[in-house]
Amino acid sequence: GVGLHALPGGRGPGFLSREDAVRPVLATLRFVRDSVPSTDADATGYKGFYYHFLDINYGKRVWKCELSTIDTGFLLAGMLACAEYFSGTSADEQEIGELADELYQRTDWNWVQNDGLAVTHGWSPEEGFLPYRWQGYDEALFLYLLGLGSPTHPLPQESYVKWVSTYEWKKIYGFEFLYSSSLFTHQISHLWVDFRGIQDDYMRGRKIDYFENSRRATCVQQRYAIDNPLQFDGYGANCWGISASDGPGAATRLIKGRKREFFDYIARGVPDGPDDGTLARWAVAASLPFAPETVIPALNALEGLVWH
Numbered sequence: 556g557v558g559l560h561a562l563p564g565g566r567g568p569g570f571l572s573r574e575d576a577v578r579p580v581l582a583t584l585r586f587v588r589d590s591v592p593s594t595d596a597d598a599t600g601y602k603g604f605y606y607h608f609l610d611i612n613y614g615k616r617v618w619k620c621e622l623s624t625i626d627t628g629f630l631l632a633g634m635l636a637c638a639e640y641f642s643g644t645s646a647d648e649q650e651i652g653e654l655a656d657e658l659y660q661r662t663d664w665n666w667v668q669n670d671g672l673a674v675t676h677g678w679s680p681e682e683g684f685l686p687y688r689w690q691g692y693d694e695a696l697f698l699y700l701l702g703l704g705s706p707t708h709p710l711p712q713e714s715y716v717k718w719v720s721t722y723e724w725k726k727i728y729g730f731e732f733l734y735s736s737s738l739f740t741h742q743i744s745h746l747w748v749d750f751r752g753i754q755d756d757y758m759r760g761r762k763i764d765y766f767e768n769s770r771r772a773t774c775v776q777q778r779y780a781i782d783n784p785l786q787f788d789g790y791g792a793n794c795w796g797i798s799a800s801d802g803p804g805a806a807t808r809l810i811k812g813r814k815r816e817f818f819d820y821i822a823r824g825v826p827d828g829p830d831d832g833t834l835a836r837w838a839v840a841a842s843l844p845f846a847p848e849t850v851i852p853a854l855n856a857l858e859g860l861v862w863h
Contacts, residue, residue: 556626556633559583560746563640577647580637584654586614587630592661596680603662603708605630607677621677621685624667628698631659632747664702664710672717674702674710690721692735696765697744719757727826728778732771733761736824738798738838741769745844770845777849779825786813787832793856797823797830798838 562576590599597615599605606616607623638655641648669675673688674695689695699718702710725734735741744750750765758764763771780795799822806817817831824830836857843850 556629556631557746559630559633560636563637573641573643577641577645577651580641580651581647581654584634584651584658587634587658588654590614594680600627601678602666603627603658604667604678619679619681621679623677624674624689625676625695625698627662628695628701631662631701632697634658636747659701659705660707662701662705663708664705665708668710668714672711672714673721674698674714674718690718692722692733693740694743697747700744700748715755719755722757724761727775728782730771730775730778731761732763732775733758733765733768735772736827737822738772738776738796738824738835738842739822741772741845742838742841745769766845769842773842773846773849776825776842777853784826785830785832787830793853794834795853796834796836796839797825798835799823800833800835800838802831802833 559580562571562580565571566573566576587599587605590605592598592601592603594601596619599609599614599616601622604622604624604627607620607626608617609615610617634655638652641651643649664674667675667678667684669684671688673690676685676687676689678684689698695718699710699715703712703715723734724731727734745766752764754764758768776795776797777792779797780790781792783790799820801820802818802823804817804819808815808817815831816829818829818833821829823833823835839850839853839857843854
């Protein structure tokens with residue numbers, strides 16, 4: 556879904572032509588439309604939701620992964636963004652709009668509530684619904700908006716109220732903000748919604764919006780790197796970016812007399828970790844809309860560095 560959304564951004568002289576960008580969007584939407592919804596263990600999806608990982612050649616489920624609500628949200632948001640952008644009069648662009656709308660309407664948001672209010676993380680044919688729900692502020696903001704806006708199986712307003720009731724407001728390094736530790740959680744929903752000036756009851760009560768909240772989260776990241784409580788080499792005002800990313804691998808090492816625990820892929824965060832000294836450069840760049848005065852010097856400092 557994020558890949559689909561990148562295609563309109565790749566349009567322009569020297570990059571993709573409009574026709575070259577339309578082609579993969581249309582192929583993807585046609586494939587998803589034609590995939591048969593089923594509870595079979597090797598299906599592509601069910602109830603308008605799709606598996607976290609699909610075989611690249613056949614589009615079928617692999618690794619006994621879950622039917623993922625958040626990854627389906629990425630897919631739907633990318634489809635709808637493409638439908639908004641590719642809205643010309645050609646037959647192909649008209650079809651993109653029709654398919655995106657059809658697939659959005661297929662998604663049964665009430666099913667993934669599993670008799671509760673908050674949305675579940677997913678479902679598998681072997682285990683049924685996962686025991687986890689989207690609660691506490693994170694990247695699921697856009698997921699709830701998609702569910703609330705569904706023209707066919709909308710989430711009830713109470714579902715969003717339940718989600719917001721699990722928020723945590725914290726003051727860290729002098730910044731008060733709606734807390735989530737990993738930087739990507741403050742960025743992803745903004746790919747599709749301009750939250751400047753938009754407030755729900757919670758944010759209205761705090762006298763900020765979600766855009767300003769992401770700016771503060773970016774500033775907290777920089778201040779954490781300056782403070783550098785775990786004393787990693789290199790951390791500083793222009794060297795930060797702690798988010799979900801790959802890492803050096805699961806291991807424990809004694810380095811300069813200090814025991815260090817390292818991880819593979821994990822959602823790293825501040826100020827309470829996990830933090831194993833792995834920085835995600837993309838997470839710095841993705842904060843550019845929120846705090847350019849903080850991000851641009853960091854990007855300039857990162858240019859030309861080799862990271863291991």
